[in-house]
Amino acid sequence: GLVDAITPGKEADVQEATTVREALYRLVTDRRLGEQFDREALAVLNAAARKAPATPQLTMAGRHTDATPEQALATVARQAVELLSGPDVPLMKECGNPECTRVYIDRSRGMRRQWCGMESCGNKIKAAAYRARKKSAPATAAR
Structure with missing residues (x-):
């Protein structure tokens, strides 16, 4: 741009x-x-x-x-x-996705952003965590 x-x-x-x-x-x-x-x-x-x-x-x-x-x-x-x-130096963070090396400026409320972007890394990490939870959850008994 x-x-x-x-x-x-x-x-x-x-x-x-x-x-x-x-x-x-x-x-x-x-x-x-x-x-x-x-x-x-x-x-x-x-x-x-x-x-x-x-x-x-x-x-x-x-x-x-x-x-x-x-x-x-x-x-x-x-x-x-x-x-x-x-002045943005304190706001610089590296993406929490271990496969990503992007650095971003965290201007989120509470400065708790973890990923460079939801559309890329955030969705991948959340989807993987969801699949892992589903896989490890005990199967419910059929009634």
Whole structure:
């Protein structure tokens, strides 16, 4: 949702995006755990954030943003800098699904949200728990 159209990327763009993604995950984990930032991951994110970001344009139909892969990645990196240095840091949580590594901002009442989303992980976990309960429940005698 950050850009409306992106020019096709090359293998090098995919490699760079993967490197930035892994650095960002490390930095988010460091921040969530209250640890010092990993210096190498910090350098990777900051290098991406220094590049020119995507620039929105006003058109007759409204806002439109075209970007190259590098511009899109720079835009993501800048938003990550804002997130990791902003007031939402205490609200960051990692999904409770052991198979998921997504991190989300918990703005739920009571801050008791457990999953990145109900439509994905939450439903899977709840359905599995329901099936497990049904399987282990003693069969009721027929009358």
